[in-house]
Amino acid sequence: MADDVLLQLDRVGKTFRSGLLGRRVEAVREVSLTLRRGESVGYLGPNGSGKTTSIKCILSLIQPSRGAIRLFGKPPSDALARARVGYLPESPYFYDYLTPHEVLDYVGRLYGIDRGTRKKRVPMLLDRLGLAQAMHRPLRGFSKGMLQRVGIAQSLLSDPDLLIYDEPLSGLDPIGRKEVRELMVDLRKEGKSLFFSSHVLTDIETLCDSVCILDRGVAVAQGRLSELLLADRLESEAVIELAADAQEAAIAVLTSVPGAVLCERAGAVVRLRVPTPRVPELTQRALEVQAQLRELAPRRDSLEELFMRKAVHVQEVGGAA
Amino acid sequence: MSTFTSQGGVTLRTQGVGRSLLRIFAVAGNTLREAGRNRLFYGLLGAAALLLVFSVLLSDLALLDQKARLVQDFGLFIIPLLDVASAVLMGALLLYKEIDRKTLYAILPKPIRRSEFLLGKLLGLCGLLALQELALALCWYGVLKLRGGDMTPAIGIALLLSYIEVVFITSVALFFSALSRPVLSGVLTVGVFLIGRVSYVLADLLGAQKSIFSEVPAMHAIGRVLLTVVPDLSTFNVADEVLLGWDVPLHYVTAAAAYGLSWSALFTVAALLVFERRDIV
Numbered sequence: 001m002a003d004d005v006l007l008q009l010d011r012v013g014k015t016f017r018s019g020l021l022g023r024r025v026e027a028v029r030e031v032s033l034t035l036r037r038g039e040s041v042g043y044l045g046p047n048g049s050g051k052t053t054s055i056k057c058i059l060s061l062i063q064p065s066r067g068a069i070r071l072f073g074k075p076p077s078d079a080l081a082r083a084r085v086g087y088l089p090e091s092p093y094f095y096d097y098l099t100p101h102e103v104l105d106y107v108g109r110l111y112g113i114d115r116g117t118r119k120k121r122v123p124m125l126l127d128r129l130g131l132a133q134a135m136h137r138p139l140r141g142f143s144k145g146m147l148q149r150v151g152i153a154q155s156l157l158s159d160p161d162l163l164i165y166d167e168p169l170s171g172l173d174p175i176g177r178k179e180v181r182e183l184m185v186d187l188r189k190e191g192k193s194l195f196f197s198s199h200v201l202t203d204i205e206t207l208c209d210s211v212c213i214l215d216r217g218v219a220v221a222q223g224r225l226s227e228l229l230l231a232d233r234l235e236s237e238a239v240i241e242l243a244a245d246a247q248e249a250a251i252a253v254l255t256s257v258p259g260a261v262l263c264e265r266a267g268a269v270v271r272l273r274v275p276t277p278r279v280p281e282l283t284q285r286a287l288e289v290q291a292q293l294r295e296l297a298p299r300r301d302s303l304e305e306l307f308m309r310k311a312v313h314v315q316e317v318g319g320a321a
Numbered sequence: 322m323s324t325f326t327s328q329g330g331v332t333l334r335t336q337g338v339g340r341s342l343l344r345i346f347a348v349a350g351n352t353l354r355e356a357g358r359n360r361l362f363y364g365l366l367g368a369a370a371l372l373l374v375f376s377v378l379l380s381d382l383a384l385l386d387q388k389a390r391l392v393q394d395f396g397l398f399i400i401p402l403l404d405v406a407s408a409v410l411m412g413a414l415l416l417y418k419e420i421d422r423k424t425l426y427a428i429l430p431k432p433i434r435r436s437e438f439l440l441g442k443l444l445g446l447c448g449l450l451a452l453q454e455l456a457l458a459l460c461w462y463g464v465l466k467l468r469g470g471d472m473t474p475a476i477g478i479a480l481l482l483s484y485i486e487v488v489f490i491t492s493v494a495l496f497f498s499a500l501s502r503p504v505l506s507g508v509l510t511v512g513v514f515l516i517g518r519v520s521y522v523l524a525d526l527l528g529a530q531k532s533i534f535s536e537v538p539a540m541h542a543i544g545r546v547l548l549t550v551v552p553d554l555s556t557f558n559v560a561d562e563v564l565l566g567w568d569v570p571l572h573y574v575t576a577a578a579a580y581g582l583s584w585s586a587l588f589t590v591a592a593l594l595v596f597e598r599r600d601i602v
């Protein structure tokens with residue numbers, strides 16, 4: 001069971017001291033999360049919310065000020081634990097005097113991968129990332145998207161169980177985004193666990209089953225996406241076509257259902273939101289005013305709404321920013 | 322468990338002293354490769370070589386029998402100086418460049434210890450400076466031949482000792498660059514170099530007939546302490562002996578080497594301790 005937990009953060013915090021006066025910057029206030037084998041967790045938060053800082057703590061680039069991190073059950077300072085992680089830094093840079101082939105070969109030597117395996121794996125991975133043509137060109141002069149691909153290729157070299165990617169889709173053009181997204185889907189199918197940050201909600205919606213939302217250094221919501229999105233409000237949305245006459249009166253009747261809200265009206269067609277338990281009442285009223293029910297569906301919050309709500313919540317409750 | 326094999330069948334060998342050395346060599350090799358592909362490095366090397374050739378022209382000013390002497394003096398003065406300057410410059414930038422260009426973010430999360438990375442950088446830079454000193458010495462040798470001079474064992478020893486001084490300065494630069502930003506660490510390294518170069522003056526004062534250090538007991542004590550905590554870089558300067566045609570005995574060379582390498586080890590360990598705890602941001 002414990003073997004199944006690849007990554008665990010327990011109330012991790014990081015306070016930087018910056019400037020000569022040692023002004024304190026609370027980059028990460030309190031983050032706890034658990035990632036199990038096979039899971040894909042999206043790490044979501046606005047700019048400056050502490051995603052990169054906490055990810056650097058996970059890889060032992062930064063010492064957390066508080067809390068504990070376990071990577072494959074070991075502290076991140078353990079090299080063998082890190083060996084099983086593939087990490088893509090935020091806007092990655094590599095030695096620009098090297099070629100992608102040389103970068104991967106160098107990285108392979110740090111992993112202790114023997115020459116024969118490197119010879120096979122390095123071109124194979126570069127080819128998979130679409131860098132076969134550019135394999136022997138120095139990185140100087142590579143575009144951001146190409147560097148991102150080199151970064152992903154080197155993260156896969158050791159065939160790691162866990163991939164930790166800091167904004168893997170930023171800086172890519174639409175085609176590049178699509179390709180990298182598809183690659184990440186494939187990697188999941190291959191059984192790799194994924195932990196990646198983003199502020200693009202749709203990416204997380206399509207790639208993850210769990211999400212952790214970070215706002216000003218605090219993890220404000222986390223859990224399975226499906227549960228988080230339904231948890232707070234169970235609402236349904238109905239599209240109703242009104243009869244030709246007495247439309248205002250009909251609307252008054254429909255909205256008299258407790259909790260019903262008129263969202264939109266386009267001519268005779270209205271869109272209403274009601275608490276799901278009230279759906280039978282709404283359909284009853286619609287019959288009474290001889291309106292036709294066109295559509296009825298449970299309303300799911302979009303991740304965006306969830307995010308806005310959680311972030312605003314923190315602002316109201318505890319936010320001394 | 323000395324190896325780890327992934328589900329996809331990739332075997333990682335990370336444990337053991339041998340593997341540790343291989344990682345250090347990988348980093349050192351990459352450091353050398355970086356300089357090898359840097360045009361600026363060749364530019365500086367070329368300029369230094371030109372400077373040596375320039376000493377030929379300078380020697381034309383000298384009297385006939387002094388020409389070779391002058392080339393010799395000049396080389397023994399300029400080659401160590403150029404190498405020390407390179408050590409300060411490159412040492413100060415050694416870690417800063419990696420952090421500034423964020424290349425470290427991709428390397429340190431790999432199964433490499435920070436100490437291995439730092440030792441690799443140090444080894445790489447020391448290797449580079451050895452190559453540089455060798456290249457300049459060869460160039461100088463050519464000029465020397467041209468002026469009818471020749472290489473003597475003493476000159477070889479002088480170059481060797483100056484290289485040990487360079488290794489020391491490199492470790493000092495590494496320590497300061499693990500601690501602070503490049504300009505400051507450059508200045509501090511030069512500071513240590515200058516103090517080290519003049520500390521023998523203090524030694525002289527301690528033994529002198531008339532000096533505050535020899536006559537006032539308290540000052541004498543302070544002077545003694547200072548002498549033990551400050552490296553004496555004049556140890557590595559045997560130019561006078563070479564010029565006078567004296568022999569530099571082997572036991573002196575080994576003692577000087579041991580002295581220099583001990584000081585280097587001290588600064589390297591301090592650098593490791595600082596770097597181990599440093600946040601890479």
Ligand SMILES: Nc1ncnc2c1ncn2[C@@H]1O[C@H](COP(=O)(O)OP(=O)(O)OP(=O)(O)O)[C@@H](O)[C@H]1O
Pocket residue numbers: 016017018025026027028045046047048049050051052053054090199602
């Ligand atoms: N070295 C540092 N010294 C002081 N403050 C820092 C340092 N690094 C980061 N911070 C601060 O910590 C906060 C979190 O930064 P971080 O880079 O982790 O955010 P992020 O969520 O990754 O943002 P983005 O989405 O823009 O990448 C920011 O307010 C930032 O200014």
Ligand SMILES: [Mg+2]
Pocket residue numbers: 051052053090166
């Ligand atoms: Mg970030």
